[in-house]
Amino acid sequence: MSDPKRVYVETYGCQMNVADTETVMGLLRQDGFESIDTPDYADVMLVNTCAVRDNAEQRVIGRMGELKRHKRPGVVLGVLGCMAQRLGQRLLDEAPHVDLVIGPDGYRGLPELIAGAADGQRSTDVEFKSWEHYEDVSAARQGGPSAFITVQRGCDYRCTFCVVPMTRGRERSRTLADVVGEVQRLAAAETTEITLLGQTVNSYHDGDHDFGDLLRAVGAVDGVRRVRFTSPYPNDFSVSVVQAMADVSEVCEHVHLPVQSGSTRLLKPMGRRYTRQAYLECVDRLRSAVPDIAITTDIIVGFPGETDEDFDDTVSLVREVGFDDAFTFRYSPREGTGAVRLPDPVPDEVAGPRLERLIGVVRAEARRKNLALVGSTHEVLVEKPARRGKLLQTRTRQNKVVLVDGPTAWIGTYLDVRLTGTTGATFTGVPTLQRAELAVIP
């Protein structure tokens, strides 16, 4: 039979997975594959998976069952990403319709493995390769004003609830020169907003340069107007990193700073290496250096041993920091992590209402902060048509979404908009000063 050439990919999970999918498609494109956006005519179906929570894995298992319908003879179904890494051979044994199970360090072998699978050879590659950065692979990006760049892979922290160190291996950083080269190529293709990705991105170190150096170097690339990064770890906001955030005007005034709990007593069994006080001091240092900085976070509710007092500490921390937003999760036990051995699980009937209460507090804080912004003017990048209506979705430097009425020709450009209202989470706005290039648009 002829080589399979049409690839359909579904991506689940974090921005790192989105960036990895672009790398995978870049690799396959070099080998003559082309992407299609439906499984109906695919020769290869790939599912890039997340393992962080059990429900993410259940969703993928359900989805793979649906994709089975599209498996004509010779069609290859592959599972990539963290769930593939976590389950490896077990997934191959338990899912006979799956041909390939490939972890995040194994994508280079995909063209060969796909060819083998089309001839009936099922295989798995979940070996960690500490040298693998895919530096020579030209990622297949959608194009447009914004791009994600992975600058660091793996994680050396050992948070007891987290499966990532088991799925992505040890921390390693790309060289600064290599990252800057990629940014220069993107900027030449009219990308103006760069998001640097890493599991604990601000611990980036290539042997000679730290994350502060990287922010300065990326911000200095001609054509780059905005630099973002995610996700940092509180302990890694060194003087050098915070100073670079303050000095480099391209670095946006937003940081996503996972806290997980507001209770020092609970942070310890979580394996987080800071106290509530140290986290608050980190917030203070960031706000002193970058006064308008918006701060968002991740919080886990119902971690083993969480008492009412621990939970109250989390609620009070949310109020004390005044987060702009937060992703809140109910604790999900992950096989192989340290936390599954901890005593005192929190029953659903306790964790559920806690989560509801926390969501209410987070929303109230976000609403309070956002209402205070109505009437102010912000630079926005026009990203894409909004999901509903005829509006455009734009984003401020503080990462606030603003819906604006205007032509699709504005996509990719920057506007100044006055915020006219908020739902509590997103804003509506009207352009105040249209940039020169927009003046020609009727």
Ligand code: SF4
């Ligand atoms: S820092 Fe902790 S939560 Fe983040 S990826 Fe590493 S182990 Fe997981």
